[in-house]
Amino acid sequence: MNKTARRRMLVALTAMAAATLAGGAIAQDGYPNRPVTLVVAYPAGGDSDVLARLFAEKLTARLGQPVVVENRTGAAGTIGSAYVAKAPADGYTLLVAPNTLAISPLVLKPGTGASYDPQKDFTPIVELGTQSLFVIVNKEAGVTRMSELVTRAKSGNLQSYASPGNGSPMHILGELFNKSAGVKIAQVPYRGSAPAIVDLLGGQVPMMYSTLGPVAQYFQSGKLRPLAVADTKRSPFAPNVPTLTELGYKDVEVGAWQAVLGPKGMSAEMVGMLNKHFNEILKMPEVVARMATVATTPVGGDPATLRTLIANDYARYGKLVKEFGIQAD
Incomplete structure (x- = not known):
């Protein structure tokens, strides 16, 4: 082997070594490399808590890191939600929340210390289901x-x-x-x-x-x-129960949804990866069956759809809160 060939081989080996080291660094520093927390702003045993624990189990297996549920309760869910809103946008603190997330700030008195803007202070990840x-x-x-x-x-x-x-x-x-x-x-x-x-x-x-x-x-x-x-049609989980509209009570359609969000500023790559995991989990037969036990219909979808859902609820319920003069004690 002449000097030129040896020089080229040395350069190639050096490049390969550098690439290997870089790949190791990426793997070592990649997300996640420590436990992820799913915060629930309500006590154990409620719908959000049940769903959070179900998805924590499935995410643990997929992410290769423990995913734990933490209940931070109080003030109509705003304490736990505000905690996540103020957390670092590193993907290690996420929120599993119902649509109360978009309503509670509308009824808070100024200076409660648990305020947040549901449209600006979170990164939408995925809608889990409707109820x-x-x-x-x-x-x-x-x-x-x-x-x-x-x-x-x-x-x-x-x-x-x-x-x-x-x-x-x-x-x-x-x-x-x-x-x-x-x-x-x-x-x-x-x-x-x-x-x-x-x-x-x-x-x-x-x-x-x-x-x-x-x-x-x-x-x-x-x-x-x-x-x-209180829905536009009877629930598949209780088909014998009539709707309020059927019984003559008008304009009383109110539903609930459950979703996953993170603090504002999460990277698009991280959000995309988490969204993909959640959407795939939502298609698992055992997950669909477990969600049925809490009468939740799986939804999924992209983050943009969830962002629109939050905005629509914030606008609709803002009008109703003002109409009825609803305010937290």
């Missing part, structure tokens, strides 16, 4: 249909309902139903659905507006009863 809201009563309330509920409310024998917090979709639904039915049923806000359901079962409150997942287990025993669904 219907139901009118649920305790069997001790002695109500078997919506007409009876309205009659009892007008006579003063049914005066309150439980909700997972001020500014939640359930709270909005309560105000819309009051207006449509001509009643005044007062909201009793809780720090999430789970503690509200405890008091509903105990009879401390006679009724609740809720997604189906956390309460369906109590239907067969008769402890709780679904009277109506």
